[in-house]
Amino acid sequence: MDGGTPVTGEAPSDDALLVLFANGEAQAARELTARLGPRVFSVALRVLGDRAEAEDVAQEAMLRLWRMAPEWQPGQAKVSTWLYRVAMNLCLDLKRRRRGGSVNIDDVPEPPDPGQSAPEQLQDRARADALQAALMTLPDRQRQAVVLRHIEDLPNPEIAGIMDISVEAVESLTARGKRALAAALAGRRAELGYSDG
Helix, strand or coil: CCCCCCCCCCCCHHHHHHHHHHHHHHHHHHHHHHHHHHHHHHHHHCCCCCCCCHHHHHHHHHHHHHHHHHHHHCCCCCCHHHHHHHHHHHHHHHHHCCCCCCCCCHHCCCCCCCCHHHHHHHHHHHHHHHHHHHHHHHHHHHHHHHHHHCCCCHHHHHHHHHCCCCCHHHHHHHHHHHHHHHHHHHCCCCCCCCCCC
């Protein structure tokens, strides 16, 4: 026996893993990073539109999580909510610093589905690129709300906590964002392979 954490049938909660890390268990950090890191990166990528910047944001958000781990109070907030909020703030800070810069959406690759034909993969890529381009036209707060609600599938109360706004404000931002996306993509339905029948 290695004397580590006993193996049980249930995966430990994010709270439990953070407490274990704070108590010196490196494996807990690896598990929490594997669980939350890709989600934070995905959100940052959708908000920023730049893979390298999204990687930097995800890494910085995780570092901040490790630094605050000793002070974490289990049960007061969800670890993921705290982490999303930090990532959103880092994204906003980065966007403020780079105002006027351009975003190259060709640097945002979508992994192809190996079960699809080449034309289907190209169609999916065109759709993903079109969505990313349309997302980048939204105001920052609308884009954040839309990404968290409709891409990350988080509930409105959790988004409200992440963005530090009311649930009603989340609903308003996502509704306006969806309308803007629909308008931006409306003229491209046929080009993107969507039929109206």
